[in-house]
Amino acid sequence: VTSAGRVALLDLARPAAPAQVLEGPAAAIWGALDGTRATADIVAVVAGEFGLAPDAVRADVEGFLASLAERGLVEAS
Amino acid sequence: VTVSGAAVRLRHEEAGPLVHALVAHVAEGLGIRTLAIKGPAVALQGLRAPRASADVDVLVHPSDLDALVAGLRAVGWRPSVTLTTPAVMPRHSENLLNDLWPVGIDLHHYFPGFLAPPGEVFDALWERHVAVFLAGRPVPACDPVGMSAIVALHLLRDDPEGTGPRLADLAARASSVLSPADVAALVSLAERTDAVATLRPFLLAVGADPAGLGPARDPEALALWERRVRFGGSLPWALHLAGTPARHWPRAVWHALMLTDDEIYAMHHVAPGEASLTRLRLRRMRRFVRGLPRAVEALAEARRHGRG
Numbered sequence: 001v002t003s004a005g006r007v008a009l010l011d012l013a014r015p016a017a018p019a020q021v022l023e024g025p026a027a028a029i030w031g032a033l034d035g036t037r038a039t040a041d042i043v044a045v046v047a048g049e050f051g052l053a054p055d056a057v058r059a060d061v062e063g064f065l066a067s068l069a070e071r072g073l074v075e076a077s
Numbered sequence: 078v079t080v081s082g083a084a085v086r087l088r089h090e091e092a093g094p095l096v097h098a099l100v101a102h103v104a105e106g107l108g109i110r111t112l113a114i115k116g117p118a119v120a121l122q123g124l125r126a127p128r129a130s131a132d133v134d135v136l137v138h139p140s141d142l143d144a145l146v147a148g149l150r151a152v153g154w155r156p157s158v159t160l161t162t163p164a165v166m167p168r169h170s171e172n173l174l175n176d177l178w179p180v181g182i183d184l185h186h187y188f189p190g191f192l193a194p195p196g197e198v199f200d201a202l203w204e205r206h207v208a209v210f211l212a213g214r215p216v217p218a219c220d221p222v223g224m225s226a227i228v229a230l231h232l233l234r235d236d237p238e239g240t241g242p243r244l245a246d247l248a249a250r251a252s253s254v255l256s257p258a259d260v261a262a263l264v265s266l267a268e269r270t271d272a273v274a275t276l277r278p279f280l281l282a283v284g285a286d287p288a289g290l291g292p293a294r295d296p297e298a299l300a301l302w303e304r305r306v307r308f309g310g311s312l313p314w315a316l317h318l319a320g321t322p323a324r325h326w327p328r329a330v331w332h333a334l335m336l337t338d339d340e341i342y343a344m345h346h347v348a349p350g351e352a353s354l355t356r357l358r359l360r361r362m363r364r365f366v367r368g369l370p371r372a373v374e375a376l377a378e379a380r381r382h383g384r385g
Contacts, residue, residue: 001091010212
């Protein structure tokens with residue numbers, strides 16, 4: 001469920017788990033996930049959204065994607 | 078950058094679609110048919126303006142209710158409260174709560190106003206069902222024809238003549254959403270579910286031919302519905318008092334005002350501890366005073382005609 005600057009998520013594979021709320025940059029990263037983009041492309045999209053150089057956001061984006069993967073919310077393909 | 082998880086409070090308008098998706102997921106896993114009713118599905122179909130709801134409303138075949146409640150209990154939901162309030166018609170829904178969610182689930186096993194047997198009503202609505210996308214997932218829901226009937230019956234419970242602004246708004250929206258063929262289908266659905274008489278003001282408002290609107294097939298059920306809508310929440314208490322020795326009335330009235338703490342919270346759609354019990358009870362007392370004339374009338378009628 002997406003609203004301005006926020007995304008609320010539920011992992012239906014774990015229906016007893018609480019919903020997750022992403023705000024600000026986290027929501028922007030989630031919004032950049034379209035199922036086809038490579039990590040470098042996601043970094044570029046998020047950097048563009050905040051008017052920053054890719055290198056300035058790369059570590060945060062990669063770390064966040066790793067935390068999403070740990071929670072089973074995304075899978076690397 | 079972090080996943081906020083439970084640290085950030087989920088908003089009602091976020092929780093509603095997610096819980097609809099959750100219920101549909103659990104029901105499908107159990108092979109149970111469910112229909113999203115009221116709530117965000119209605120707004121998506123253009124039958125009302127979007128707004129957040131305190132509960133997620135789902136209709137289920139009565140024979141599947143217990144299995145679905147068990148399935149939802151298995152993923153952390155629990156029945157809300159044991160009601161001590163009297164009822165005229167059988168309870169039409171089970172309310173489930175979960176401390177992780179700011180909204181409850183109302184599982185309806187029948188919908189008041191459809192006078193036909195609940196299982197037949199569900200099957201009639203299911204035959205017309207559609208998928209709406211909630212939280213990125215297809216969720217089975219009543220189609221606009223069935224949904225408009227349900228929302229209209231919900232409104233007509235408190236506005237039996239259908240003269241209020243909410244029914245007018247629904248009728249205006251339905252008139253633009255429903256084609257002439259849909260209106261004919263609405264009348265057919267009302268006939269099949271024995272809701273022509275109860276839906277009559279709405280059917281007329283969306284252009285149904287009055288000559289084609291017959292009487293109720295179950296006049297006793299219609300009479301009960303008409304008493305319920307005429308006297309509102311006063312009727313169950315009036316019938317209860319009519320069947321109670323007068324010496325016990327003070328205690329019965331006191332209980333009607335106070336209820337249990339859990340009931341007071343549930344009645345106001347407030348999580349325990351989120352609001353002052355005193356303030357909620359004062360609000361109930363103000364409503365009681367406003368409804369007193371209707372309650373006295375209901376009690377007089379209940380004593381004339383006996384209970385039920």
